[in-house]
Amino acid sequence: HINIDTAKGCASCDTPNGCASCDTSNDCSSCDTSKGCASCDTSNGCANCDTSKGYASCDTSNDCSSCDTSKGCASCDTSNGCANCDTSKGYASCDTYNDCSSCDTTKGYASCDTSNGCVNCDTSKGYASCDTSNDCSSCNTSKGYASCDTSKGYASCDTSNDCANSDTF
Structure with missing residues (x-):
């Protein structure tokens, strides 16, 4: 016994x-x-x-x-590992440590901040600031971006969200 x-x-x-x-x-x-x-x-x-x-x-x-949302995890997968990134915060993919540290550059993000949220806009592409959904959709009017600012000679924005097409008139 x-x-x-x-x-x-x-x-x-x-x-x-x-x-x-x-x-x-x-x-x-x-x-x-x-x-x-x-x-x-x-x-x-x-x-x-x-x-x-x-x-x-x-x-x-x-x-x-429980997932560590501060690391960008949106939810846990079936094996209780945080593999799903919170794309609403600008994350593109998770790294090998299941930490969402990669920003979705296609949405105008330049880099992630210290809290692992993509809030820094890529000013080199004409972004002025991020909107409430953390998507860089605002143009830097001081550089001629609007959609576009015809008064400054721009005709339209190209596919990379950079006002590179001039209105030759």
């Missing part, structure tokens, strides 16, 4: 607490990494989330299901 120490989370095993398997002393020493656990805490339960995969915090059942 083997006595099971339920205080340490081992039933056979206590999977809600993040245990993957029991060792010979009936102590849950193996964490269920598939649930986002990085390591076991002192009570042998997986309470530490693997932040490298985009987890922000653990829920009440010790399952890392």
Whole structure:
């Protein structure tokens, strides 16, 4: 007969607490990494989330299901990893660490700010500022951009949102 120490989370095993398997002393020493656990805490339960995969915090059942929205994650995928970028903030794709750090340059973004949000417009293409949806859609009128500013000799904007076509009249 083997006595099971339920205080340490081992039933056979206590999977809600993040245990993957029991060792010979009936102590849950193996964490269920598939649930986002990085390591076991002192009570042998997986309470530490693997932040490298985009987890922000653990829920009440010790399952890392919350995404770190500050890193640009919009939602968690089926494997509880933040793989979906919040495109509404200008993210184009996720890097190898599941951190949305790439800006969608096709929308006029120059670079990401410190909070991983694409708010800096590429002024070299004529953008003056970003609108509320973080899309660089405002032209720099001081440089002749409007759509376009015919009073300054521009006829229209080209496909790259740069007023390069002059109205020769």
